[in-house]
Amino acid sequence: MRIPCPASGQEPSASRRQAGSSSEGRDPGSQSRPSPGFNGGKMLMDRNETRLSNFSSAASSFARRGVGLQQVLVGLVLTLIDVVTLLGNTVVFLCPVVERRLRTVTYMFIMSLAVADFLVACLVMPFSIIYEVTGMWLFGKLFCKVWISFDVMFCTASIVTLCFISLDRYCSVVTPYHYSRRMSRGRCIVMTCTVWVYSSLISFLPVMQGWNEIPGVDFDAGRECIFVTNWVFAIVASALAFFLPFMVMCSMYFFIYRASRLKATRIMSQTLEIHYHPNSKRQNHLQLENKATRTISIIISVFVLCWLPYFVLNVWLAARGTDSASTVLLGTFKIITWLGYCNSTINPLLYAFLNRDFQHALKKLLICRRRSQVDVGEDMVSIATFAKTAPDLEYSVTVPNGAPKGKPKS
Numbered sequence: 001m002r003i004p005c006p007a008s009g010q011e012p013s014a015s016r017r018q019a020g021s022s023s024e025g026r027d028p029g030s031q032s033r034p035s036p037g038f039n040g041g042k043m044l045m046d047r048n049e050t051r052l053s054n055f056s057s058a059a060s061s062f063a064r065r066g067v068g069l070q071q072v073l074v075g076l077v078l079t080l081i082d083v084v085t086l087l088g089n090t091v092v093f094l095c096p097v098v099e100r101r102l103r104t105v106t107y108m109f110i111m112s113l114a115v116a117d118f119l120v121a122c123l124v125m126p127f128s129i130i131y132e133v134t135g136m137w138l139f140g141k142l143f144c145k146v147w148i149s150f151d152v153m154f155c156t157a158s159i160v161t162l163c164f165i166s167l168d169r170y171c172s173v174v175t176p177y178h179y180s181r182r183m184s185r186g187r188c189i190v191m192t193c194t195v196w197v198y199s200s201l202i203s204f205l206p207v208m209q210g211w212n213e214i215p216g217v218d219f220d221a222g223r224e225c226i227f228v229t230n231w232v233f234a235i236v237a238s239a240l241a242f243f244l245p246f247m248v249m250c251s252m253y254f255f256i257y258r259a260s261r262l263k264a265t266r267i268m269s270q271t272l273e274i275h276y277h278p279n280s281k282r283q284n285h286l287q288l289e290n291k292a293t294r295t296i297s298i299i300i301s302v303f304v305l306c307w308l309p310y311f312v313l314n315v316w317l318a319a320r321g322t323d324s325a326s327t328v329l330l331g332t333f334k335i336i337t338w339l340g341y342c343n344s345t346i347n348p349l350l351y352a353f354l355n356r357d358f359q360h361a362l363k364k365l366l367i368c369r370r371r372s373q374v375d376v377g378e379d380m381v382s383i384a385t386f387a388k389t390a391p392d393l394e395y396s397v398t399v400p401n402g403a404p405k406g407k408p409k410s
C-alpha cells in the first residue's frame with residue numbers, strides 16, 4: 001500500500017500545467033475550421049508532448065543531481081526483495097504441474113495468494129523502486145492513480161486470501177467430517193473470485209473516482225505520486241482491507257490451536273498407540289501439535305509484523321489530521337510500506353514451503369526427476385499449512401493381554 005498524505009488542510013503543492021490551445025503559428029492560408037478529428041489528434045499530441053517534457057525534465061534534473069551511494073544501496077536491497085518475491089511465487093505456480101498431490105481444493109487459495117503476491121512484485125514493486133531511488137515520479141498523474149489502485153488491490157487480495165486460508169484450515173481441522181462438503185471445488189472458486197471482486201471494489205473504484213481525495217489538496221504530478229486520503233476513507237479502507245480480515249484470521253487460528261490441543265490431550269489421556277507406516281519418519285501427535293503451535297505463532301507474528309504498523313499509523317494520521325509530515329515520519333512510512341510488501345516475499349515460505357508435498361515437488365523441479373518415491377506416511381509439518389494429522393480411526397489400543405484393538409490399517 002502507498003504512503004498516504006495525511007488528512008489535513010495542506011496547501012496544494014502542485015503547479016498545474018495549463019493546456020492552452022492557440023491558432024497562432026498555423027498556416028495563414030488555411031481559413032477553414034479544423035475538423036473534430038484533427039482537434040482530437042492535436043490534443044493527444046499535446047498530451048504526449050507534455051508527458052515527454054515532464055519525463056525529460058525530471059530525468060535531466062535527476063542526472064544533474066546524480067545518484068548517491070545510499071540510493072544505490074537502497075535500490076539493490078529493494079530489487080533483491082522484488083526478485084525473491086517473483087521467484088518464490090513463480091515456484092508456487094509450477095509445483096502443481098509436477099506434483100499431483102498438490103492439485104487440491106485447498107491449493108486454490110495458495111494459488112490465489114501467489115497471484116496477488118506475484119502481481120505485487122510485477123506491477124507495484126518496480127515502480128516503487130524507481131520512485132524511491134530517483135526521488136521523483138516519472139510516469140504521470142493518470143498512471144499514478146492506476147499504480148496506487150494496483151497497490152491497494154493486490155495487497156488487499158493477499159490479506160483477504162490469508163483470511164480465507166485460515167477459514168479453510170478451520171474447516172479442515174475443527175470439522176474434518178464436513179470439510180469436503182463445505183469446501184467443495186465450486187465453492188472455493190466462488191470464494192476466490194469474491195476475494196478479487198472485493199479487493200477491486202475498495203481499490204480501483206474509490207481511487208479512480210477520487211473518493212479518497214481532499215478538496216484543495218493536490219501534489220505535483222511531475223515529481224510526486226502521493227496517496228491522498230481523507231480520514232473517512234482511511235478508516236473505512238483500513239477496516240475493510242486489514243482489521244476485519246485480521247480479526248477473522250486470529251479467531252480461526254485460535255480455534256485451530258484449541259482444537260489441536262484438545263485432540264492431543266485426548267489422545268495422550270487415552271494412551272493411544274498410533275501405528276504408522278513402517279518406514280515413516282512421522283512424529284507422534286504431541287510433536288505434531290507442538291509444531292502446529294509454533295507454525296501458527298509464526299504465521300500470526302509475521303502477518304502482524306508486516307501489516308499492523310502500516311494500518312495503525314495510517315489510521316492514527318487520519319484521526320490526528322497532521323498538517324505536515326516531517327522527514328522522519330516520511331522515512332518511517334517508506335520503511336513500513338516496504339515491510340508490508342515483504343509479506344508477499346514471506347508468504348510462499350509459510351504457506352507453501354512448509355508443505356511436505358510442496359517440498360517433494362520443489363525437489364523434482366530442481367533435479368528434474370520424472371517420478372518421486374514418496375513415503376505414504378510423510379505428512380505436512382503443521383495443521384496450519386495443509387496439515388494432515390493421523391486420523392482418529394488409525395490407531396490401536398494396547399490392552400493387558402497384548403492383543404491390539406481398533407481398526408487395522410490397510
